[in-house]
Amino acid sequence: MAAAGAESQTVQEYIVHHLSYLTFGRHPDGHWGFAHSPEEASEMGFMAIHVDTMGWSIALGAAFLLWFRRVGLRASASNPGAIQNFVESIFEFVDNRVSEGFTHKNSLIGPMALTIFVWVLLMNAMDLVPVDWITGIAAWVGEHVFGFDHMPFKIVPTTDPNITMGMSLSIFVLIIWYSIKHKGLGGFLGELAFHPFGKWMVPFNLMIEIPTMLAKPISLGLRLFGNLYAGELLFLLIAGLLGLWQLPAHFVWAVFHILVVPLQAFVFMMLTIVYLNAAHEPAH
Amino acid sequence: MDINLTIIGQSIAFAVFCWFCHRYVWPLFANVLEERKRTIAEGLEAAARAEQKLESAARQSAEQLDEAKASAAGIIEQANRRSAQIIDEARQQAQMEAERIMLAAQAEIEQEANRAKEELRAQVSLIAVAGAEKILGRAVDQAANEDMLRQLAAEL
Structure with a gap:
C-alpha cells in the first residue's frame, strides 16, 4: 500500500500528505480556491474549509439518518425484520444509557445521544478503511482529472480537530444554555463564583471553576481527536515504514482499533449525557 | 492544529x-417500541384473563359433574327404593290374595x-227312628219322640 507512494515520496512526505486536508479557502491575495500545498493551506488561516473531512462527516451523518429513517418508516411493532432489529438494538442501547444517565425531562437528549453515537461511530470506523484505498484513488483522480499534484484526501473526519471540537463546542453551548435555563443566570454564575470555598474566596473560586468548565468541551473534543489521530498516525507509520511486514501489523492494529472505534463513540455520547444532566440540576 | 471554518460547518451539521x-x-422507533410494549402488556393481560376464565370454567365443570353425580345417585337410590316398594x-x-283365597276356601x-x-x-232322626224300630221290633211314634230326636240332632 505504501509502495505506490514510496516511489516518488519519502516516508515523511507520504505521512504529511496523508495528514493534510483538501482545503478550500481564501488565498492571501483574496481569491477563493483550493490550497495546493500544506503551506498554502496554513496561509489561508481561519477562512478555509476542509472539504474532505467536512464532506465525509456530512455524508456519513446523512447516510446514517436517512437509513435509520427508512428503516423507521417501514418498522412494524409485531413483525420486525433483521435490519429493524439491528437498528432497534442500537436505539434501545442509546435509550437505556440516556434513561440511566439523564434524570430530567428533555426530549432532545435522546435524539442527540443517538446522533452522536452512531455518527461518531461511523466517522471513527472510516479509520479501518486501509489508508491508501480511497486517499489513493482520490489522489489519482486529482492528478489525472484535475491536474492537482499530490491532492490530499483525508477520509476519517474525527482525525480533524475541527470536526470533534465543532461538536464538543456545540455541546458546550448547550451546557451553558441549559445551565442558565434551569439554574437561572444568578445560579449559574453563583456556582462559578461561590464554589467550592464560599463568597470570601470569589477570585480563587473563579480560578478553579472557569477552567473546570472550559475543560469539559476541550477534553471532550480533544479526547476523540487524539485517539483517532494517534490511531491513524500509527496506521500511516506502519504503511510507510514496514514494507511487506505492514500486513500483519495492520491486522493487529486494526483489531485493536475495532475496540477503540465504538469505545470513543460511546465515551463521547456518555459524557455528553452526563454534562447535560449536570446542566439540568437546579442550583445548590 | 489548523482551526478554520470547518469547525463552524461541523457545528451547523451537528445541529441539523x-x-x-x-x-x-427518534419518534419512529420510540413509537414502535411503545406500541410493542403495549401489545405485549395487553397480550399478557389477556393471557391472565384467559387463565382465570379457564380456571373458573374448570371449577364450574367440576361442580356440575359433582352435582350430576349426586343427582344420579339420588335417582338410583330413589329407583331402588321404588323397586323395593313395588x-x-x-x-x-x-x-293378601293368598289369604283371601285361603279364607274363601276355608269358608x-x-x-x-x-x-x-x-x-x-236332617237324616239323623230318620236313622235313629229306623234303628230304634229295628231294635224294638215295632214302629216308633215319631211325633211322640219329636223333642228327644231334635235334641239328639242338635247335639251332633
Whole structure:
C-alpha cells in the first residue's frame, strides 16, 4: 500500500500528505480556491474549509439518518425484520444509557445521544478503511482529472480537530444554555463564583471553576481527536515504514482499533449525557 | 492544529442532524417500541384473563359433574327404593290374595261341612227312628219322640 507512494515520496512526505486536508479557502491575495500545498493551506488561516473531512462527516451523518429513517418508516411493532432489529438494538442501547444517565425531562437528549453515537461511530470506523484505498484513488483522480499534484484526501473526519471540537463546542453551548435555563443566570454564575470555598474566596473560586468548565468541551473534543489521530498516525507509520511486514501489523492494529472505534463513540455520547444532566440540576 | 471554518460547518451539521433525528428518526422507533410494549402488556393481560376464565370454567365443570353425580345417585337410590316398594307391595298383595283365597276356601269348606252336617242332621232322626224300630221290633211314634230326636240332632 505504501509502495505506490514510496516511489516518488519519502516516508515523511507520504505521512504529511496523508495528514493534510483538501482545503478550500481564501488565498492571501483574496481569491477563493483550493490550497495546493500544506503551506498554502496554513496561509489561508481561519477562512478555509476542509472539504474532505467536512464532506465525509456530512455524508456519513446523512447516510446514517436517512437509513435509520427508512428503516423507521417501514418498522412494524409485531413483525420486525433483521435490519429493524439491528437498528432497534442500537436505539434501545442509546435509550437505556440516556434513561440511566439523564434524570430530567428533555426530549432532545435522546435524539442527540443517538446522533452522536452512531455518527461518531461511523466517522471513527472510516479509520479501518486501509489508508491508501480511497486517499489513493482520490489522489489519482486529482492528478489525472484535475491536474492537482499530490491532492490530499483525508477520509476519517474525527482525525480533524475541527470536526470533534465543532461538536464538543456545540455541546458546550448547550451546557451553558441549559445551565442558565434551569439554574437561572444568578445560579449559574453563583456556582462559578461561590464554589467550592464560599463568597470570601470569589477570585480563587473563579480560578478553579472557569477552567473546570472550559475543560469539559476541550477534553471532550480533544479526547476523540487524539485517539483517532494517534490511531491513524500509527496506521500511516506502519504503511510507510514496514514494507511487506505492514500486513500483519495492520491486522493487529486494526483489531485493536475495532475496540477503540465504538469505545470513543460511546465515551463521547456518555459524557455528553452526563454534562447535560449536570446542566439540568437546579442550583445548590 | 489548523482551526478554520470547518469547525463552524461541523457545528451547523451537528445541529441539523440532531434536529432531523429529533424530528424524523427518534419518534419512529420510540413509537414502535411503545406500541410493542403495549401489545405485549395487553397480550399478557389477556393471557391472565384467559387463565382465570379457564380456571373458573374448570371449577364450574367440576361442580356440575359433582352435582350430576349426586343427582344420579339420588335417582338410583330413589329407583331402588321404588323397586323395593313395588316388590313389597306386590308381595303384600300376593299375601293378601293368598289369604283371601285361603279364607274363601276355608269358608267354602266350612259351608260344605255345615251343609253336610245339616243334611246329616236332617237324616239323623230318620236313622235313629229306623234303628230304634229295628231294635224294638215295632214302629216308633215319631211325633211322640219329636223333642228327644231334635235334641239328639242338635247335639251332633
